[in-house]
Amino acid sequence: MYSALQLADNFLHRTLSDSYTRELAQCGNELIQKLRNAAESIINMRPGSNSSRELDQLISRAYTNLLASRSADPLQWRRLYSDASVLRSLVDLISSPPDEETAMSCVARLDHALIIAGAPGQGAQTLIQDLILTTQAEYLPREPFKYSPKPAILRTRSPSTCIPVLATASGTILRLIDPPPLSIFRRELLNRPFILTGFASDWPAMNEHPWHSTEYLRSVAGRGRVVPVEVGSDYRTDDWTQRMMSWDDFLDVLEKEPSHSQTILYMAQHNLLSQFPALREDILVPDYVFTAPQAPPTYPLYRPPSNEEELVLNAWLGPAGTVSPAHTDPFFNLYAQVVGRKTIWLAPSTSSVTEALYPYPPLSLPSDGERARNPAANLLAPSMTNTSQIDVFADQNKDKFPLFWKHAVPEALTATLEPGDVLFFPPGWWHAMRSEDMSFSVSMWF
Secondary structure: OHHHHHHHHHHHHHOOOHHHHHHOHHHOHHHHHHHHHHHHHHHOOOOOHHHHHHHHHHHHHHHHHHHHOOOOOOHHHHHHHHHHHHHHHHHHHHHOOOOHHHHHHHHHHHHHHHHHHOOOOOOHHHHHHHHHHHHHHHHOOOOOOOOOOOOOEOOOOOOOOOOOOOOOOOEEOEEEOOOOOHHHHHHHHOOOOEEEOOOOOOOHHHOOOOOOEHHHHHHHHOOOOEEEEEEOOOOOOOOOEEEEEEHHHHHHHHHOOOOOOOOOEEEEEEOHHHHOHHHHOOOOOOHHHHOOOOOOOOOOOOOOOOOOOOOEEEEEEEOOOOEEEEEOOOOOEEEEEEEOOEEEEEEOOOHHHHHHOOEOOOOOOHHHOOOOOOOOOOOOOHHHOOEEOOOOOOOOOOOOOHHHHHHHHHHOEEEEEOOOOEEEEOOOOEEEEEEOOOEEEEEEEO
């Protein structure tokens, strides 16, 4: 597959440079040399079974060290994992024309590099995306999506469309019919939640590129893709876990009639729009996120996301009944409901409300050997994130959580987002969400 080699030419020669050795010095000379040997064998078109075996071992070793690292960002181990994954896929692609199973394995391996390691390093994400697209085009073709007013759709409505009123909230979230000017947003609305009714209705995701269409979602990803999913409806329960899953298989599950015996699968807080870049073109990021807001008086610790855009986009996709328990995030949030309905519960982050929500202890550090109890927490600033022990969507024993009813419920707000609605709320606010139907949402942290 010479097209793959052409795409990877700069990457392959960079792994042989002295600067590359210095950049990965923490991983040790032995591992770096194995990586370089594999790159050289690929350049010379002589990779063999030994290269495949050693690269598999490198990927496993990097993953183990990545998890065990005491560093806040184990960058060098992430890079070793990602680069070894690229080289391993190149070995499969150039050794002989790959069959369908091998091509699918290559795409999945490259997806792991994006999801687990974040594909750090100069041009790594672009290279991986190009390799995936090239592999799919040559070995895993799929019919392109053809827009129809009546495409095959995900089942978005539950048999009953009646949503019960929450007893745990005393007010409703402000709904705006007309989007406010940026000046009004900054001056009058920055410190309170509100809903922009139907604001996203003109997005391609709700029209010519319909996210409610399984046909479109399969087409835009291509074959062989994998995504991280949560197994279980609530990450606070003991039977909750996570796993990688085929995107096509995940969509198959969402298409089926839900049943009480069916295990709930939820793709939560995943940067799907980066993994599948075509989806990023299906949304229109509102100008509100680029207003550079100052830290609100109620949350003086606020800082924008540390990436170049100062913007983090995450996707949430799952069946009816999935729940994000009450928790806080340290960013301003615009939360767009694209498919289905979702019930929202909000409360301000005053000291009395926070105490009344009976939060779990602070997140454990990775070095403690225990995984944090809140995978939906914002790991960009984990010390600022809390999760409540209270299920705000369930009938609560007033004797068990007296402070909740005394201090949190009187301050809490609720609403149900319809497709096209966009919710805004400030950093630090407690928020919980429950999908009433099959639901596809996008959060925009800024």
